[in-house]
Amino acid sequence: MTTMTNTINGSNLDLSIPDLIAKKRDGHELDAEEIKQFISGLSNGDVQDCHVGAMLMAIFIRGMTENEICSLTMSMRDSGERLKWPEYRGSVVDKHSTGGIGDKISIPLAPALAACELKVPMMAGRGLGITGGTLDKLESIPGYQTQLTDEQIVEQITTIGCGIFSQSLKLNPADRYLYAIRDVTATVPNNALIVSSILSKKSIEDLDALVLDVKYGSSAFMKTAEQAEVLAAWLFKVSEMLGMRTCCYITEMNNPIGFSIGNAIEIQESIDLMKYKPGHSTDLEQLVCEQGGRLLVLVNKAETIEQGREMIRETFKNGSALKKFHDMIIGQGVSKTIAAQLISDDETAVRSILKLAHVQHRAIALQTGFIQSIDSFKLGTIVQRLGGGRLKSTDKIDYSIGIHLLKHVGDEIKTNEPWAILYANDDTSKRYPKFLDDLNTALHISSTPVGPLQRIHKILC
Template sequence: MIPQEIIRRKRDGDELDAADIRSFIAALAAGQLSEGQIGAFAMAVWFKGMSRAEIVALTLAMADSGDRLQWVDIDRPIADKHSTGGVGDNVSLMLAPIAAACGLAVPMISGRGLGHTGGTLDKLESIPGYRITPDADLFHKVVKEAGCAIIGQTGTLAPADGRLYAVRDVTATVDSIPLITASILSKKLAAGLETLVLDVKVGNGAFMADRGQAEILAQSLVEVANGAGVKTSALITDMNQPLADSAGNAVEMRNCLDFLAGRKRDTRLDIVVFAFAAEMLVKSGVAASPDEAEGMARQALSSGKAAEVFARMVSMLGGPADLIENPDRYLARAPVEKPVPAARSGWLSACDARGVGVSVIDLGGGRRHPADRIDHRVGFSELLPLGTRVNAGEPIALVHAADEAAAERAAAALAMHYRITEDRPELTPVIAGLI
């Protein structure tokens, strides 16, 4: 196999056969390709696309590049959820323990921030001691005993995807439907899932800004996953503003802990969390209807059972056992916190969600290069939702920054990302469709 020939053929629009794709991915996993070759392949796919057969071959090759997990000694349905990425999207952190508290086993393989979007692993790394890459035995033990485990890719689980994922992040090839499909599903196939629910984001803060493109991606994911034997559905959700009222790492983790502990509720976040919990429970056969499933999920949260599951997962993976009760003892705070005043009176009517995500990166809360270190303390909290009436000078958010200069820049940038109008806006529903 000559890598540059495969790259050239894809660059020229040829359809690659499964053997060539397997050879290329095997070389990638073995460390035999340069970052330049990986980036060139990703860019060729971005421009020329892939047929459904090519996507299936790429997905299976990446899934087979490492180990496949087995759950034969767990008598719960094996289920998971995955998001295509958004801003202020910390749904997985609440959803996994809620689903586990309702009787599912959730081995959740998550990723880091990609482009302007936040990453579940980066948020979890704000917890002191939390092991995002446990060995296979510990991962299995946590899923079996706690009910869920949220971890990153180990070196033996779809290793080809891990390297390709990092290169895509810095080569402007994130928003490729074939690459997104293969990246997501290779991890899920390797994780040994029985059912999967996908959150396909659409809007200015998503990789798919266009509804039609989001539906194409959702259809690709659902068809490829179901074709590989995993019962799969997808919800299309709105990403034209941050989903939670926080964007960053430690600030989103604090938001998650407050949600699980019942200290706060966020309407948009509530809607998405319970919609996905219901879909997971119905898809897995635990509940007979969405209404029954949502009732089960709400009871798991209000009873404190979901919080107990999360606490046990964190403790078993090396984090503090009392994290939910004492978040301020463990989650580092930025030295500077600065309110962002509304520029005028009126209604918050539009948001550049992508710009908010980029501003988090500018604060140091994301990466421009794969090796960049993240400042987990920084970001935004207390973000007001669209449709809120504000007066000039009232805070629309709180900046968390490493120093005064960074806080000033971030506050000015965030104010520019929101539009305030005299007329109350018509808001789009957070759940846009089901595939």
């Protein structure tokens, strides 16, 4: 077995893989070469599943320093191929969210940034639990291909400026391996491992700037603002150590974002924003403009966040973001006919492509008052359990399942007034017998006026 010389407590020792595990188990700091040795061992056969499980548990219990996290992130990043954009230095950006209900921000954001002449190689993910995945949503567009070769990614970014695609087998294989073992060893909820997983994927993209959206609340991975602040602080520190200019947003995720929850229905809402249709979701618009505007500031394309927000908003008003979206989806396999129909004013054509389930259930308010909150956990669970998400990795998603909200937090509502529509199929009650109870009790009403929802809790820049 491969060994290397290192020092523990001042003495030189030849450390095998079990020695490295014992060093971390006993609370010592691993140096960069030791971490590189362990990650390299995933591919050369030195490291077995039992070693990975033991090391992950040692990290979970003992934690890691910021230097260790940075070294782990770089070793994972370097475990496969990397994207390189030397000709676009100063213009390559991306955004990552820890996941939320109705979180469709990436879908209009990437084209808007490309319309501002930035390059956006957005490596996105699939749904996790009740949280919808950007790739699953985009795959509700017939023909959309999420798996691109490195050559196709380069072509997409060079000619169009943005692409939203999955992580290829050649990119960061260490992260896929480690995450699979984390999932079965109860070591997923660990900040060091979360940070290294997120940032190893983002650093593969060769970014100049990154915005991170760390969510907290009942339907988020981090349940409290305090937990989210700790994770955001680590993400910010390590991103800066990796040379990526970064800003972390800590945002509320007790209530759904926008008016829609699901796959095809969230694509519809994203297109409505890019068309800047009357009645589009204002909270979605605000978050997209805020995060996009921040990226423009980070790469010196805007002098102030206010100017950056307006630059993003203008791409929706003048149609340039919609045109980039049209070009992006054609570049990723969608036919020119379907792409043209999606961005047209023919709503019947749009609905014929992004089909919603044919059975509608209306949620009715049980009292008069003001909407205090909308339980995103319950609504996300309904969509997932009815087939709009996965209960296990092999499940096939029904893109037609979704919920359309008719009201937002702060709105006034009367008894028996509908506040949401659930689009489902005939076998709904068999899949999830309590779906109607959850739907009807997801709305919380106050007898006194409620102010508008404040999404952004804190910003680290």
